[in-house]
Amino acid sequence: xxxxxxxxxxxxxxxxxxxxxxxxxxxxxxxxxxxxxxxxxxxxxxxxxxxxxxxxxxxxxxxxxxxxxxxxxxxxxxxxxxxxxxxxxxxxxxxxxxxxxxxxxxxxxxxxxxxxxxxxxxxxx
Numbered sequence: 001x002x003x004x005x006x007x008x009x010x011x012x013x014x015x016x017x018x019x020x021x022x023x024x025x026x027x028x029x030x031x032x033x034x035x036x037x038x039x040x041x042x043x044x045x046x047x048x049x050x051x052x053x054x055x056x057x058x059x060x061x062x063x064x065x066x067x068x069x070x071x072x073x074x075x076x077x078x079x080x081x082x083x084x085x086x087x088x089x090x091x092x093x094x095x096x097x098x099x100x101x102x103x104x105x106x107x108x109x110x111x112x113x114x115x116x117x118x119x120x121x122x123x124x125x
Contacts (some may be wrong), residue, residue, distance in 0.1 A: 008086030011057060013068060013116075014078040018057075021065040021112075027082055027091055028054040029122075053122045055095065058113035061102055069114065073097045077119055086108065092123040 009017045059065075065084030072078045077094040099115040 004085040006084070010077075010081070010083045010086060012081045014018060014072040016068045016072075018059075018065060018068060021062055022057055022059040023112055024056075024058050025082055025084070026054075026056040027122075028056070030054070040112070042112075053093075053118040055082065055116040056113065061104075061110040061112040065112065066102070067089075069097070069100055073100065080116060080118070090125050091122055092125065093118045094109065 007023055008024075009026050010017070011022050012018060029051065030053070031051050033046040034049050035044060036047055046056045057085045077096055079092065080095050081090055082091045083090045095116040095118040097114060098117045099113070102110065103112070104110045
């Protein structure tokens with residue numbers, strides 16, 4: 001088993017690399033489960049349901065990144081490509097920007113966070 005360091009992760013949005021502005025990325029996979037428990041059972045039972053994903057990213061803010069995010073948030077879905085290991089494993093698909101936040105504290109650097117909601121299949125390659 002080969003473990004990897006997060007420093008090699010890459011991320012692009014709308015075919016624009018944003019890795020240089022990003023210091024955290026999270027891909028969350030969620031699956032709906034339909035409860036099928038009936039009377040007389042002591043334990044719950046379920047059947048498989050629909051999948052969905054959430055992507056959370058963030059890092060150091062820059063005007064160039066802000067332009068990429070503004071162009072990507074035009075109401076249409078955008079392509080994303082996330083690799084947690086520098087390109088060996090890639091998660092790709094289409095998504096919508098659901099949240100974009102800029103934080104400018106008086107005592108520190110400006111940072112940003114964003115949330116994406118993939119639509120349809122997320123491919124692992």
